[in-house]
Amino acid sequence: MEMPNPNAAILSRKAEIVARLKEVLPADAVISDPTETRAYECDALTAYKCPPLCAVLPASTDEVAAVLRICHEMGVPVVPRGSGTSLAGGALPTADSVILGVAKLNEVLETDFDNRFIRVQSGRTNLSVTGAVEEEGFFYAPDPSSQLACAIAGNIAMNSGGAHCLKYGVTTNNLLGVTMVTMEGEVVQIGGAHMDAGGLDLLGVICGSEGQLGVVTEATLRILPKPEGARPVLIGFDSNEVAGACVSDIIRAGVLPVAIEFMDRPCIRATEAFAGAGYPDCEALLIVEVEGSDAEIDAQLALILDIARTHNPVELREAQSADEAARIWLGRKSAFGAMGQINDYMCLDGTIPVSALPLVLRRIGEMSAEFGLEVGNVFHAGDGNMHPLILFDANKPGDLEKCEAFGAEILKLCVEVGGCLTGEHGVGIEKRDLMTTQYTDTDMEAQLRVKDVFDPNWLLNPAKVFPLAHTESRRAG
Amino acid sequence: MITVSSETELAKVIAGAEAPLRVIGGGTRGFAKAVTGDVLSTAGMSGIELYEPGALTIVAKAGTPVAEVEAALAAEGQRLPFEPMDHRALLGTEGIPTIGSVVAANVSGPRRMQAGACRDSLIGVRFVDGRGDVIKNGGRVMKNVTGYDLVKLMAGSYGTLGVLTEVSFKVLPATPAQLNVVVRGLSDAVAVQAMARALGSPFEVSGAAHLPGEMTMLRLEGFENSVLYRAAQLTDLLQEFGEISVDEADLWAQVRDVTAFAAQDGDVWRISVKPSDAPKLVEKLSVKSVLYDWGGGLIWALTVPGKDVRAAMVGTGGHATRVRASDRDLPVFHPEPASLAAISAGLRAQFDPRGILNPGVMG
Numbered sequence: 001m002e003m004p005n006p007n008a009a010i011l012s013r014k015a016e017i018v019a020r021l022k023e024v025l026p027a028d029a030v031i032s033d034p035t036e037t038r039a040y041e042c043d044a045l046t047a048y049k050c051p052p053l054c055a056v057l058p059a060s061t062d063e064v065a066a067v068l069r070i071c072h073e074m075g076v077p078v079v080p081r082g083s084g085t086s087l088a089g090g091a092l093p094t095a096d097s098v099i100l101g102v103a104k105l106n107e108v109l110e111t112d113f114d115n116r117f118i119r120v121q122s123g124r125t126n127l128s129v130t131g132a133v134e135e136e137g138f139f140y141a142p143d144p145s146s147q148l149a150c151a152i153a154g155n156i157a158m159n160s161g162g163a164h165c166l167k168y169g170v171t172t173n174n175l176l177g178v179t180m181v182t183m184e185g186e187v188v189q190i191g192g193a194h195m196d197a198g199g200l201d202l203l204g205v206i207c208g209s210e211g212q213l214g215v216v217t218e219a220t221l222r223i224l225p226k227p228e229g230a231r232p233v234l235i236g237f238d239s240n241e242v243a244g245a246c247v248s249d250i251i252r253a254g255v256l257p258v259a260i261e262f263m264d265r266p267c268i269r270a271t272e273a274f275a276g277a278g279y280p281d282c283e284a285l286l287i288v289e290v291e292g293s294d295a296e297i298d299a300q301l302a303l304i305l306d307i308a309r310t311h312n313p314v315e316l317r318e319a320q321s322a323d324e325a326a327r328i329w330l331g332r333k334s335a336f337g338a339m340g341q342i343n344d345y346m347c348l349d350g351t352i353p354v355s356a357l358p359l360v361l362r363r364i365g366e367m368s369a370e371f372g373l374e375v376g377n378v379f380h381a382g383d384g385n386m387h388p389l390i391l392f393d394a395n396k397p398g399d400l401e402k403c404e405a406f407g408a409e410i411l412k413l414c415v416e417v418g419g420c421l422t423g424e425h426g427v428g429i430e431k432r433d434l435m436t437t438q439y440t441d442t443d444m445e446a447q448l449r450v451k452d453v454f455d456p457n458w459l460l461n462p463a464k465v466f467p468l469a470h471t472e473s474r475r476a477g
Numbered sequence: 478m479i480t481v482s483s484e485t486e487l488a489k490v491i492a493g494a495e496a497p498l499r500v501i502g503g504g505t506r507g508f509a510k511a512v513t514g515d516v517l518s519t520a521g522m523s524g525i526e527l528y529e530p531g532a533l534t535i536v537a538k539a540g541t542p543v544a545e546v547e548a549a550l551a552a553e554g555q556r557l558p559f560e561p562m563d564h565r566a567l568l569g570t571e572g573i574p575t576i577g578s579v580v581a582a583n584v585s586g587p588r589r590m591q592a593g594a595c596r597d598s599l600i601g602v603r604f605v606d607g608r609g610d611v612i613k614n615g616g617r618v619m620k621n622v623t624g625y626d627l628v629k630l631m632a633g634s635y636g637t638l639g640v641l642t643e644v645s646f647k648v649l650p651a652t653p654a655q656l657n658v659v660v661r662g663l664s665d666a667v668a669v670q671a672m673a674r675a676l677g678s679p680f681e682v683s684g685a686a687h688l689p690g691e692m693t694m695l696r697l698e699g700f701e702n703s704v705l706y707r708a709a710q711l712t713d714l715l716q717e718f719g720e721i722s723v724d725e726a727d728l729w730a731q732v733r734d735v736t737a738f739a740a741q742d743g744d745v746w747r748i749s750v751k752p753s754d755a756p757k758l759v760e761k762l763s764v765k766s767v768l769y770d771w772g773g774g775l776i777w778a779l780t781v782p783g784k785d786v787r788a789a790m791v792g793t794g795g796h797a798t799r800v801r802a803s804d805r806d807l808p809v810f811h812p813e814p815a816s817l818a819a820i821s822a823g824l825r826a827q828f829d830p831r832g833i834l835n836p837g838v839m840g
């Protein structure tokens with residue numbers, strides 16, 4: 001993966017830039033010592049690293065605005081950062097950029113249970129948003145697996161999803177408003193506690209813009225009452241095709257589970273060895289979870305199990321207790337860790353139409369043999385969001401490149417069958433150069449024009465999302 | 478009137494246009510400021526292109542009648558989650574509403590509160606912008622964060638950024654059973670509290686409307702036993718608010734279409750606010766008639782002609798849209814703060830640099 005050459009003029013002005021930033025921030029909020037800036041050299045895509053020019057940790061919207069005014073005036077690129085858990089390299093710095101971290105902005109500003117929203121500073125972690133409302137029986141729905149660490153800022157920038165988004169939607173469907181600072185240092189309020197925008201849906205385009213349109217400092221989020229209960233079932237099949245057909249039949253029957261998760265054999269074996277959840281050794285496994293009162297859950301599960309039985313499952317396991325429910329989820333939740341135990345892995349995130357599932361899994365199996373790299377599949381089957389995990393050895397020369405080439409082939413396949421490159425992790429640098437497989441130059445140009453409006457000088461996270469060749473003239477200007 | 482039957486033809490028309498164009502679907506929501514220019518009808522681009530019930534997705538050309546989309550879904554026991562309003566009765570218009578115009582105006586009904594607005598179900602668009610460029614964004618899968626979300630931007634852009642040619646939606650199963658829990662005799666303020674109580678419960682209320690002087694209605698949808706169970710739970714939960722009954726009457730299409738105002742004179746406003754702010758705002762407005770939807774978050778207000786309700790909204794968040802008025806000089810949309818207005822104007826200038834698409838409709 002290529003990054004643009006750092007601007008030598010900016011590198012040579014480091015001392016001056018740092019001094020200006022220290023005029024508007026407390027000294028300990030400006031990190032410029034090379035031993036310390038290394039803490040910001042990468043996000044969760046650790047194959048790519050580059051320490052920034054410096055990092056700043058403002059503690060208020062005003063401080064964010066002051067930082068951006070300086071960087072704008074001095075022509076310095078800025079890379080916003082939440083918790084650095086992006087798997088796409090969204091928060092990867094360039095050597096000539098300032099990392100603007102929002103970790104100090106972590107307060108709850110307002111909770112309103114009658115109107116069902118919470119207003120928080122954007123550096124607050126996803127899980128601690130639910131933590132702030134759960135005593136009153138509420139929760140914040142989008143639940144990325146990284147929710148203990150990732151920040152609302154990153155969730156908004158990536159439009160993150162989670163296991164429960166089949167029913168509750170992703171970040172954009174649960175975001176009511178933001179306070180955002182533009183690259184020029186202007187503070188804007190978009191949306192609020194009410195629903196829908198009056199004018200153009202600017203909130204809709206900011207969510208998922210990967211830190212390229214503005215720095216979000218506060219967010220108003222929709223909160224929901226917790227369901228009375230939830231319970232999963234585990235269904236094992238001896239064929240991926242049949243498991244895929246079962247997913248489709250469940251959906252057609254009119255039940256809307258909160259989650260339908262799918263794991264294939266390599267992934268099942270890995271998690272069994274790692275977590276010992278007691279999964280059957282079969283080709284495909286579904287975890288289907290429904291919500292409601294006990295009686296409602298019983299009724300929905302009865303319907304789901306009836307449908308499953310018509311597909312001759314090799315295993316049907318209903319959780320009879322909270323403990324059994326936890327065991328059903330245990331393997332799924334430790335899937336990434338289990339694969340990581342075997343080797344380094346790269347996690348892909350393409351989405352496909354559910355009907356293409358059998359074909360795509362078969363092709364991935366064939367390609368795995370061609371590339372000589374193992375792959376396990378675990379994903380959100382209800383919405384077609386795949387997570388193939390390709391195993392490779394980072395210490396073996398050439399393995400990373402081979403893995404990336406394999407990953408690119410899988411993502412191209414996702415696009416070919418009518419899907420997309422990324423369902424929830426974002427493009428970042430990782431999928432930047434594949435954008436041309438999904439979008440024509442005209443499609444991309446329309447997106448670049450949106451950035452031209454918000455950030456005419458292309459200083460905010462400029463080397464991401466779009467192929468460098470497509471943005472070169474704008475970044476230079 | 479210019480009619481086009483394909484995207485390619487549309488792109489040619491727009492690229493070659495020398496005067497403003499007035500984009501219409503079925504022309505049933507013609508309550509914008511009088512727009513100059515040739516009428517460009519999109520109704521000729523019609524038809525469902527793909528429907529996969531097992532994947533909960535449907536793709537249709539923009540000029541497809543809403544009724545055709547709804548019928549195709551109903552045949553498979555599914556529906557558009559956001560329950561789009563039919564404006565014909567309220568506006569006294571005729572014609573066939575199109576799915577593209579539902580998107581262009583982000584039209585959503587009572588279920589918006591629970592299932593999201595039109596923009597939340599919209600997963601893909603194709604459109605021709607003011608330069609005549611054919612652009613696609615999103616697609617036919619429900620999780621997609623590849624590049625910027627122009628899908629949301631196009632929803633509610635009223636044909637000012639581009640003319641939609643194709644729209645894709647995530648749909649939901651239709652529910653076999655429905656019940657209303659009805660509370661009578663509540664003041665507006667208490668009704669909003671009762672609705673908040675219900676909406677803060679785990680009983681999945683999919684409609685919450687207050688018809689002043691008549692009743693406060695809470696809709697439950699789902700499988701029959703579940704609906705019965707939740708109706709009993711809600712009845713218990715709301716005991717203290719007064720006389721409660723449960724019925725099967727389906728009044729939600731009337732709430733959705735605001736039919737109560739259809740035969741009454743006056744201007745109609747659609748006001749989106751924080752629910753608990755609604756009763757106080759309504760008091761300030763001195764309305765002729767009012768209807769609360771979305772648990773109070775949506776106020777439909779019938780006012781004397783020529784009154785701009787926004788004067789009363791200073792200091793309250795939210796926004797008001799003028800939906801029907803005799804005085805067409807009143808702005809349709811809520812004026813934006815200068816910073817946002819500049820961004821919106823910048824976007825329009827990028828997508829429609831010649832200013833030929835529905836000029837003046839939004840700003």
Ligand SMILES: Cc1cc2nc3c(=O)[nH]c(=O)nc-3n(C[C@H](O)[C@H](O)[C@@H](O)COP(=O)(O)OP(=O)(O)OC[C@H]3O[C@@H](n4cnc5c(N)ncnc54)[C@H](O)[C@@H]3O)c2cc1C
Nearest residue numbers: 500502503504505506509575577578579581582636640641
């Ligand atoms: C100014 C204005 C404000 C409105 N406000 C609301 C509102 O607040 N809430 C609400 O529920 N409904 C609103 N509507 C109504 C909404 O337009 C109708 O409900 C719509 O669905 C009627 O369908 P139609 O085909 O008859 O639309 P039309 O009346 O033909 O068109 C409605 C709008 O969509 C645009 N349009 C139509 N087809 C396309 C297309 N293919 N590509 C791009 N643009 C297109 C038109 O230019 C027009 O602005 C509004 C309409 C207008 C014009």
Ligand SMILES: Cc1cc2nc3c(=O)[nH]c(=O)nc-3n(C[C@H](O)[C@H](O)[C@H](O)COP(=O)(O)OP(=O)(O)OC[C@H]3O[C@@H](n4cnc5c(N)ncnc54)[C@H](O)[C@@H]3O)c2cc1C
Nearest residue numbers: 082083084085086090145151154155157160161211216424
């Ligand atoms: C183990 C693991 C599991 C994961 N599981 C999921 C999952 O289930 N679903 C999912 O969707 N993702 C998942 N992710 C990916 C990641 O956690 C999400 O993308 C998350 O939203 C990133 O949040 P962050 O705060 O760490 O952002 P960062 O990594 O710091 O940044 C992400 C992007 O947001 C931008 N950004 C950060 N702060 C701001 C701001 N204030 N204003 C504007 N832009 C900003 C950055 O520039 C960058 O482009 C997972 C990651 C890991 C490591």
